Amino acid sequence: GDQVEQSPSALSLHEGTGSALRCNFTTTMRAVQWFRKNSRGSLINLFYLASGTKENGRLKSAFDSKERYSTLHIRDAQLEDSGTYFCAAEASSGSWQLIFGSGTQLTVMP
């Protein structure tokens, strides 16, 4: 079965508001990465976490390996934040391959 469940699949926000994306894991993961797909289609790294929280500007991410989830919080959303966001997890054993969530399509409206 799916090892990474990402929600919501789509999210609409008005400028200046905020929300959170979430990924739940069916097994213990070693680390998680969050990406945003840019206009060229490339996946841009936002965060890499092996534990705890990280913050960068209006974005903040948390990862709890024991509780098997990760979140990405966006505050004061701007129009340029629109895009598709992915979480990806590294399994605790085996290779370094990433297991991706299905993505969240974020639309920020004026």
Add this chain to the structure above:
Amino acid sequence: DAGVTQTPRHEVAEKGQTIILKCEPVSGHNDLFWYRQTKIQGLELLSYFRSKSLMEDGGAFKDRFKAEMLNSSFSTLKIQPTEPKDSAVYLCASSSRDEQYFGPGTRLTVL
């Protein structure tokens, strides 16, 4: 500081053709990954190399897909023969230990 580069950016092939996709990882990175992205399956791992050695070879893709890494700065993904269901974006990523850095991808269309 060059990131992961992939060529070509777009490829159109006839069914049955052989195509070769190329990837140059970030200099100094030991791990290299090939992924395929489709709207139906999302991202799927095709191959994984560590220090040029093949570590993972996606079971479902073994018969027509072959990834090689002849040196630490260059990898190829050969699809032979191509089928229309191979139409997808093919992503290459490299990593030194933690974060993976992705290339821009190659969009393959098989007619």
